[in-house]
Amino acid sequence: MTTLPQGHREFDDDIPSAPCSVDLVALEALAAELASLDYTVDGVGSLLGGPAYSALGRGQFAPALLEARRLLRHGHAEAVDRTGHADLTGARPVGNAGADRTGHADPVDARHAAGDTTGDLRAVPVLLWLLGEDVTEDDLRTAFPGIGLVGLERLRLIERIPQGPAPAGGTGADQESAGPAPASAGTTLASAGTDQVPSAWRAAVELRPYASDVGGNLWVASDLGSEQRPGRLRHDHVLGIGGASLTLAQAVMRAPVDRALDLGTGCGIQAFHLLAHARHVTLTDISARALAFARFNLLLNAPALGLAAHQPGERVSLRLGSLLEPVEGERFDLVVSNPPFVITPRTGDPAESYTYRDGGLAGDAIVETLVRELPGILTPGGAAQLLGNWEITEGTGWERRIRGFVPPGVDAWIIQREQLTPVQYAETWLRDAAENRDRDAYLRSYADYLADFASRDVEGIGFGSVWLRRPRTPSDLVRVTLEEITHEIEQPVGPHLAAAVGRADWLADHTEQAASGIGIAEEFLLVADDVTEERHQRPGAEHPGVILLRQGAGLRRTTLLSTELAGFVSACDGDLTAGQIAGALAMLLDRPDAAFTSELLVDVEQLIREGFLIPAV
């Protein structure tokens, strides 16, 4: 039994509709058995095979379901051939004959020992927790001989399906309906061709392997999605690792910090990454269920995350509450947030809102609140990174409204990655929560979305990332940069964003020095390694009509160069200072005026800011 510090507001430690994390021994046993079943990202990939696995990544369950069902029925003989393993156990550590290093029985070997060499038990957790399929009691018992059915049920990872005549097809039941539903998305494997469903179990949650730079293989529990459990999501649905979660995780600049905050933690995914470079991480959420999932995930993965399972409070603290309220009066070096930024019509019907995506405020007020208030909880030099949607009012540029949220005296870099019309936005979010199953309800919700946007003259909705930094001292120069980057960028982009911030700081230092006559003119510059030049000219033309610099990495920018700037860049090999190159060009082009040099150096600064040129150090 363990407790995590819970901040100021008391909240229930054990929520019946979320996994239970009070039994550390059971969690340890579960982790050992999942590892033993090779229930990892690579393990599942090699089990299902490339096509089925990549289809799963696209949200297409069918090939994975067919393959996992086949593996469980007909065993691993073919799987062994396909994955190239001489024997299933051969892929495991030497000496793993029937028991793993923790002393737990290996379920695959246990099945072999029992003389049953047909089914591939690695398919059991895949079918159950990834694909939402019902699993027989026998298969569960054999796959998890250590923790067993009782242990899995006590952790609230599985729930029994009532016995009785097999229902025809899925129910389409609302996930919020009380009590276990009569059938899940899948059918009970052993039920085919019989009238009676043998005792079967289904997942109570999703439990997904996650490979990360943090500590290797993790398992992350969240609520089942609508693919796994048809019907409307429950209101306090706890989101698994989604596209936005990964977008943010990949964008975070991961310098070592003392205290970090994950605001709106959900299943805890951002906090897991933060634990790799923050001494202490505070996780907040408005949903006690979300915190219960996060707590379960932290403790299940404690060794990989560098947490002492018996004393997790040394590194993490869980807080219940809205926005900044649970951390009032505290300061953080880094705040990350994938907040509930989805703009939702305020119809007054609580059934229309989902805590994972809707913060309960009108329009883009949740993003506005965070952008305005987060700088106030940062230490000097501390930064916040968040994702968000912002409204674009009719007749204005996309940057106007979001720019207005940034408080004075704060460094900001806002990148718009996508812009949708109100119609596209309504479609996206109605589809997301499986709200498009009932035609009338769908139409009503669609109309609500359009009316809501129209009431504020919204013609577009921007999506992107926001970086905010509190200056180290009040006299530091601050800069607000807004740009639209809609092409594909390199991932993870975080290191490139950090390098860009480093270059901007370097330029700011030189701008301050410029008053004393130093500036970048004294600096040696190099062309960044990923940069290439393209010249385009009409056939037969004497000179190129277009000269471009292109980045192969990071934000993958392209920029147009004047002939002078192209000449400057080609001389940036670290031998001459920027001032010397500019001077030589002025002579060559017969432009001895000071304006030529200073305008050229302003353009050079922009090339440094964008990473085409870098200081030679």
Ligand SMILES: C[S@@+](CC[C@H](N)C(=O)[O-])C[C@H]1O[C@@H](n2cnc3c(N)ncnc32)[C@H](O)[C@@H]1O
């Ligand atoms: C989009 S999910 C993000 C989950 C996770 N951090 C991730 O990156 O995938 C937003 C989370 O914010 C929580 N939330 C909603 N309203 C909130 C509020 N007013 N204050 C704090 N958290 C809130 C939701 O419960 C949900 O867990």
